[in-house]
Amino acid sequence: MTSTTSAAAARRGPDRYHRGPVRWVVLALAVVIALAMLSPFAIMLLNAFKGPADYSANGPLSWPEEFYTQGLATFWSRTHFSIKFWNSLWTSGLVALFAVVLSLLSAYAIGIGRVKGRVWLVGVFLIANMLPQEVLVYPLFTMAQKVGLGNSGWSIVIIFTVIQSAFGTYLLASVLGEFPAALVEAAEIDGANRWQILVRVVFPIVRPTCSVLMIFFFIWTWNEFFIPLVMLTSPDTQTVPIALASLQGDRMLDVPTLNAGTLVSLLPTLVFFLIFQRTLTRGVTAGAVK
């Protein structure tokens, strides 16, 4: 098997698809598409630090004449951005943490504990993932009003912890279904109870998957628009995306201000993504296919 593979690889060496101009065409194509994908970000960056006069004189595609930061300052004070930022940060952070813990607990019982009726359970979690959020909004809204959590960040924390943990359970359960039995058995023979097995054996091994989930939960909750728009009705509880959206149609704001605001709203998720991109782009496929 190995010898045939290497023989084939050796034979393939000089074939025309892997040498010569085709290679450069492929590279050029990849670059062109990357540029097309990135151009909106580039346009945003180009205009975020450009003076309004500069913008109206030279258009959106010119290089800024000076490094203009007033737009950012205007956006920051106009939207009370510190408050929105903090609201987004604590709700998204808590959701990421809680949802991963809940997912791990239930996935452990389904994937390794193999509880009775787990096929049904996984089915329920799967359907929950396919349910449009809109179906839930009115009842959740009235429910939150009744228990005094209307217009509170905690309603966001609770709702998204549940939504994300439905996805997390589904994904982690399929990962844990492949977990090597020998490890669990060895721990049991050593007298470990179920809790110890989870914490000392299972968790260290699935930690990379858990951290990928956690980062995704954070980014998804941070970006979420519909439910926070409905639930959070006053400026002191609203999150970053709502603040950004509230500026739409504000004729008083110039383009640089809007761009600077957009940029600074994106920053946390972009930084997060760029730091963890290797794990993330791999982790998105874990358990998703098949």
Place this chain on the structure above:
Amino acid sequence: MTALTAAGLAGARVKGQPEPGGRPVGRRRATRFIESGWGWAFILPTAIGLGVFYIVPAFTTIWFSFSSWGAFGGHEFTGLDNYRHLVTDPDIGYALVNTLLYTLMLLCGIPLAIYLAALINREKLKGKGVFRTLYFLPVVTMPAAIAMVWRLIYNGQFGVLNYALSLVGIQGPFWLQDPRWALLSIGVIGVWSSLGYNMILFSAGLQAIPKELYEVAMIDGATRGQQFRHLTVPLLSPTIFFVTILTIINGFQVFDLIFLMAGRSNPAIDRVQTLVWLFYQDGFYSHNMGYGSVIAVLIFLLTAVFTAIQFSVQRKWVNYV
């Protein structure tokens, strides 16, 4: 305790077929969990959350759809009134067509994503990781920001797109206000922002195809196009199926982009309003939650029907190896 486990293990080994290495946790491991009911204790928090904040609200919405809501909260049972209204409401017709068209546009992005995945999987491509990251960037970007940037691009007077077109002597339309262009313009954004995610899924699917198959095909003299048609596409079909389902679900739920790109006063609103957008308008703008709930039920039914159709025809074209 230990002895019991060991005995259990021995017994199972004798009974069960010896499985090759890396065997997943077996059925017999489960028995002890079931006996104690411990497993359920671990599931309980998630299950309660799902029940209270997911399943109950879903059924409450169905209940709401049979009622009428006053401006001050109280609601009364009105039977099928909302459903009757639904069938005769011209806005629903527009919204339905727009939602389907938008979803269709997203589906058109799938071949592009496959092509990108194939591009990124080429062995000799330099800087694969960088390209993968760049293509994925729009996926982690919040819709509110995406909309903000694209509004600047599409703006009829000062927009980047029309500015670029003016350089080559073309007078561009008001992309978001022109009924002919509005939905298409928003669809382009939808494709742009989902391309990276689909590409990653396809890329994983492509990596799972054994390279030897291509060697054999090449020796048999198959051209690259033939290889793609007769080898790659059939072997990638489970991923194509998965991505199609996901795309349809996402397409039916489009709201953020419509809400953010086209306001209520948009002259082309008939041509861009989608079902979820109408749902929001009726429920939270006109405060008619009963009618809004009917729309929600409609969205749910549509999703369910389309997913069911997908699953029933998949046997015809999806090859699970």
